[in-house]
Amino acid sequence: MTAPVAGASAKDGALLQVRELDKHFGAVQALYHVDLDIPSGKVTALCGDNGAGKTVLTKTIAGIYQPDHGQVLWEGHPVHIRAARDASRLGIETVYQDLALADNLDIVQNMFLGRERTRNGLLDEDSMERSAKETLASLHVTTVRSIRQPVASLSGGQRQSVAVAKAVMWNSKLVIMDEPTAALGVAQTRMVLDLIRRLRDRGLAVMVISHNLNDVFEVADRIAVMYLGRLVVQEDASTFDRQSVVEYMTTGGLSRSGGTRTQES
């Protein structure tokens, strides 16, 4: 992995650029020539029907899968992300749908899981608790009663917030969120969408995978749609309406107008 020089300017602004990515599993072509840009300070929504390849694309960026062909550029430099650890080192953190929190551990313990601070070989709980508190406060996560309560006692939205706080704690530059509002109620969804906006306002790149077009139109600055392993369109959110996104998702193109925007062959 070639680590980019810190502060290297991206050539055309996008923090992460995916170029001509191919990935197949056996005979199944999961990704086909995918091009995607994820700029900093923007929320990019990735939409697509089940099996369109959203998860495979995400996992490839996160280092879980290796692409067969194609290139990933990080801050303008080509990188090979071979493991989740490589992604973390670059500043890419992924919040999966199942959140991956240990319910028997408390919030601080979960936020530092795998990266505990120690002093003289013993855990430095005080320092970890202080940092966790700061991070949660900076994200305006104020509804938890105590950051020492076990994650089992948190509501769905609070869990999502903890998972996001865990992701941004490590100076990450890109946060990928897989269906962050699935299984959440109205108030909880609002809380998570606010959190996503706050990440964007901090200048982070956020990529949100979602089926929920309400949420997509509420937070996304850019929308990218996948269809059968291809990335068929990526544009500013303002150029879409609900109808067009649904059409891209279900047919891979537009039938009535704006056909020029599709890249479908």
Added chain:
Amino acid sequence: MARAPRRADEPEAAPDLTAAPADVAAAELPPEVVAQSLGDYARGWSLRIRSGESGVLPVIVALVIIAVVFQSISNGLYLTPGNIVNLFQQSAVFMVLAMAEGFALILGEIDLSIGYVGAVGAAITVQLVQPGGSAKWPWWAAIAAGLAFCTAFGALQGTLITRLRLPSFIVTLAGFLIGNGLMLIVLLLAFSGFPSLSGSDVDRVTIYNLMWGAIDPTVSVIAAAAVVVGVGGWIWWSDARRRRSGLVAPPPGLSVIKIVLIGVTAAVVVAICNQNRALEPAINEGVPCVIPSVLGVFAAWTILLTRTRYGRYVYAIGGNPEAARRAGVNLAMVRTVAFALCALTAGVGMLLFASYLGGMSNNVNGGSQVLYAVAAAVIGGTSLFGGRGKPLHGLLGGLVIGAIYNGMYLQSLDVKYQFIVTGLVLLAAVTIDSVSRRGSTSGSVARI
């Protein structure tokens, strides 16, 4: 057992809990992390007990009931100093074995082999200090050899379980049988029959005294006071520092109560042990050496599990292996080391048992020992399903098993009744564990 990665948050199992009644949500919170005052703490605590999150309270209640029952049917023999010390000595073995089993249980695994693997280690130690043979080892080397065998055996089982992904139940069942056979082989090696620890040479006396030795009463008092002051001072100092820096800390009153409880327990134990428990004019008094040994194991494993990265990973894997894996934890390593530590601790427990018996014999039943160990851990509050458990649970559960064992023995009740009563207590403990989990709301999925 619990090998499959448990998903932390299945969509249908993640209800929107903002809708949950306030008191139900509050009952999920450990009171010490939110209480601002002792009153808050008491309210939070009673809420938790009513909702089924009772902590160690049922164990304490069980101990009181056991003591009252046996005291009344034994004509006052049960709670005599001599018998209480005897009870401590019998419980010590269960306590250490339960703390051993805790490593496997917290991971959501089980180790059925610890009784016989520990017995092989003890047999090796006892054989190595037998006189007459060409190879008589000093006591410390013999103990080290026995424990080294246990650790290696545990590491091997852990390797098979993690690298080949075999179920721990089966691998350790095989270890149980192999250990049984090895124990018989070791017992007939070099010395046919049953190696005894009765002898006047320093090596055998030292190992015999692991269980039967007593610390001088004056030294007992001073040492206990030192431990109470040390532990109490540390609790007070660290709680006070956390309060000062605005971190989550128990209210000052709670720290004081904790320290007072530790002090009272130590004072009562030392006072009982310092009574002469031999018939006059013989003298046998002072804290038995086994108590500091057990406390040493307890302190070491408590620090390891709660204050080190390794311990944190053990709990994380028990709670959600997938989360641990994504966090970059080396699951295979943590699990393998846990099985090694489990077997090492079992070696200590069975060494104490050999010392209690005054030797090793092929009658030692590692099978019932391991079942008592699992029972003790679960009775103490360790979950059979992983993620939850402490060395303290092994200590308390071991005391319960020892108290029953001792009481039945005192009544000269047949061993069959002892099995039945212990079985019933275990059933009660598992029922409480499982019902309390069902009673609690959001934790029900994960806290198993």
